[in-house]
Amino acid sequence: MAAAGLRAMVGVKRVIDYAVKVRVKPDNSGVVTDGVKHSMNPFCEIAVEEAVRLKEKKLVSEIIAVSCGPQQCQETIRTALAMGADRGVHVEIPAKEYESLTPFQVSKILAALAKKENVNLLLLGKQAIDDDCNQTGQMTAAFLDWPQGTFASEVSLDGDWLKVEREVDGGLETVRLKLPAVVTADLRLNEPRYATLPNIMKAKKKKMEMVKPSDLGVDLTPRVKTLSVEDPPQRKAGVKVETVEDLVAKLKEIGRI
Amino acid sequence: MNALRGFLRAQRLGRRAVSLLHRFQSTLVIAEHANETLTPITLNTITAAKRLGGEVSCLVAGTNCEKVAQELSKVPGVSKVLFAQHDAYKGLLAEELTPLILEIQKQFSCTHICAGASAFGKNLLPRVAAKLDVAPISDIIEIKSPDTFVRTIYAGNALCTVKCDEKIKVLSVRGTSFEAAPASGGNAAIEKISAPAPVGQSEWIEQKLTKSDRPELTSAKVVVSGGRGLKSGDNFKLLYDLADQLHAAVGASRAAVDAGFVPNDMQVGQTGKIVAPELYIAVGISGAIQHLAGMKDSKTIVAINKDPEAPIFQVADYGIVADLFKVVPELTATLKK
Numbered sequence A: 001m002a003a004a005g006l007r008a009m010v011g012v013k014r015v016i017d018y019a020v021k022v023r024v025k026p027d028n029s030g031v032v033t034d035g036v037k038h039s040m041n042p043f044c045e046i047a048v049e050e051a052v053r054l055k056e057k058k059l060v061s062e063i064i065a066v067s068c069g070p071q072q073c074q075e076t077i078r079t080a081l082a083m084g085a086d087r088g089v090h091v092e093i094p095a096k097e098y099e100s101l102t103p104f105q106v107s108k109i110l111a112a113l114a115k116k117e118n119v120n121l122l123l124l125g126k127q128a129i130d131d132d133c134n135q136t137g138q139m140t141a142a143f144l145d146w147p148q149g150t151f152a153s154e155v156s157l158d159g160d161w162l163k164v165e166r167e168v169d170g171g172l173e174t175v176r177l178k179l180p181a182v183v184t185a186d187l188r189l190n191e192p193r194y195a196t197l198p199n200i201m202k203a204k205k206k207k208m209e210m211v212k213p214s215d216l217g218v219d220l221t222p223r224v225k226t227l228s229v230e231d232p233p234q235r236k237a238g239v240k241v242e243t244v245e246d247l248v249a250k251l252k253e254i255g256r257i
Numbered sequence B: 001m002n003a004l005r006g007f008l009r010a011q012r013l014g015r016r017a018v019s020l021l022h023r024f025q026s027t028l029v030i031a032e033h034a035n036e037t038l039t040p041i042t043l044n045t046i047t048a049a050k051r052l053g054g055e056v057s058c059l060v061a062g063t064n065c066e067k068v069a070q071e072l073s074k075v076p077g078v079s080k081v082l083f084a085q086h087d088a089y090k091g092l093l094a095e096e097l098t099p100l101i102l103e104i105q106k107q108f109s110c111t112h113i114c115a116g117a118s119a120f121g122k123n124l125l126p127r128v129a130a131k132l133d134v135a136p137i138s139d140i141i142e143i144k145s146p147d148t149f150v151r152t153i154y155a156g157n158a159l160c161t162v163k164c165d166e167k168i169k170v171l172s173v174r175g176t177s178f179e180a181a182p183a184s185g186g187n188a189a190i191e192k193i194s195a196p197a198p199v200g201q202s203e204w205i206e207q208k209l210t211k212s213d214r215p216e217l218t219s220a221k222v223v224v225s226g227g228r229g230l231k232s233g234d235n236f237k238l239l240y241d242l243a244d245q246l247h248a249a250v251g252a253s254r255a256a257v258d259a260g261f262v263p264n265d266m267q268v269g270q271t272g273k274i275v276a277p278e279l280y281i282a283v284g285i286s287g288a289i290q291h292l293a294g295m296k297d298s299k300t301i302v303a304i305n306k307d308p309e310a311p312i313f314q315v316a317d318y319g320i321v322a323d324l325f326k327v328v329p330e331l332t333a334t335l336k337k
């Protein structure tokens, strides 16, 4: 398997840029997304970078970048192509339906595509910074019956097995997974490269295929209903203190120390 | 008259169906533990499980975890401890635990399956949910009813209330949003569960844990955190000295982790740990959205930063605009007195 190189698929999600302070819609149905800067989910960038590095080490033969969602997701796929992915698959989901989509349906789509494309390594980010779910990799692995290496900070190939160092609560742990496998990237897995202008130009010529969830036999019926989206409680404005004595006195007064 | 009687009967039946539903509500909590010790977040998860109404069982799976099973049997509100010991559970791999949980689910038909939203719970539960063909719900901070939950999205900048119509609700629970259940007073039966055949598609090799005598970050009453402003790993010693005076855990921003000042498991934030101590002291941390996500629910927040415009001051109850290299040693000295 390793000799011929792995066939890798990377999932990339388009999200509101991490630096944007989101605003809740007045009707409490969600957050404002129109006219707000979007970009590739930072964890997905790391997943793409890792796939490209594995290809540069000749461990991966082909990288397919996939995104599920409305038309604009194609920009996200183009970014992945400019970073070094070989071709793209856009799973078209109209904006209206996309609103109620959760990792459950995305995982089913990714699992179906992984089978169809005959890949043996699926790389995803550990979480999307919008829904903060941290579910898709694990669920896709389950649907495929593949092992999972979540929150990866190091990935290396060991014959037909993948060695993954994971970020866990107490520190790090290492597991070995029999390929095919799913890996989700943590922030420290690598430092993603910037797409250079020539590579952006080249990416425009790379192939992008359009598919519909129904082509893959995936039903998009919502499983979880959002009843409301609200602002979190605001903290009361605090005070500035001038001296350390003052700070200690204040903290003693309220019984914190 | 007949019609009225019929209507009343239907209403009564309806009520009974509802109460039956409540009576048959049952929750399985997957206990997290490290060999001999129970991980504290399990106790917070049990409190959440009790709030769902209905019976609460705990699953303890591992290679050598009899002590943990004993411990859990004493937690009030736990009616049954399911205990599965097998070498295959070394490292608590999701690939091995999932079939065990499915087997238990087949036997006991729980309405809810939960675990703490720690690295362990986040890794395991979505796999279980997918195998049950249901959509899981991550990191809940509130339970409105057995099918309605509140969770945060966008790095804690919005609260999302969701209704889950799945036949089995699979939930991870934010530890800091629920009190820890008391550790004694209960007397649950311990029931042995035989382990399904090992899957063998993954293998746990080793762990490198960060050793520390300080309290564990996510359950500490006081947390002192440092950011890029500390400038080096050596300077973190200033924070350790301060933490010692306060019996505090020490956390960090991502910038401090990325710069190699401290190990990654100390990172507080959207993609690190969520803490909500009584006192959080942010030293040389600007207060980026992603950092605030992990500490905004602390009872009292103190900021030490030389930049008066730093966003951290917008959430701090007490702030000092000054050089941390002067303030922190002074604070430590004052506390020593």
Ligand SMILES: Cc1cc2nc3c(=O)[nH]c(=O)nc-3n(C[C@H](O)[C@H](O)[C@H](O)COP(=O)(O)OP(=O)(O)OC[C@H]3O[C@@H](n4cnc5c(N)ncnc54)[C@H](O)[C@@H]3O)c2cc1C
Residues within 6 Å of the ligand: A018, A042, A043, A129, B226, B227, B228, B229, B230, B252, B253, B254, B255, B256, B267, B268, B269, B270, B271, B272, B273, B283, B284, B285, B286, B287, B288, B289, B290, B291, B294, B304, B305, B306, B307, B310, B322, B323, B324, B325
């Ligand atoms: C996908 C993603 C996920 C992320 N997840 C997290 C996360 O979980 N947790 C997290 O923390 N960040 C996270 N970040 C990073 C986050 O956006 C910020 O970059 C980070 O929190 C900044 O860390 P900092 O406050 O230590 O550094 P800076 O923003 O550089 O702030 C340093 C502060 O120190 C002050 N300072 C400097 N010298 C002194 C001095 N001598 N005395 C007093 N004050 C001084 C400065 O005034 C400044 O305010 C994430 C980013 C991304 C893109």
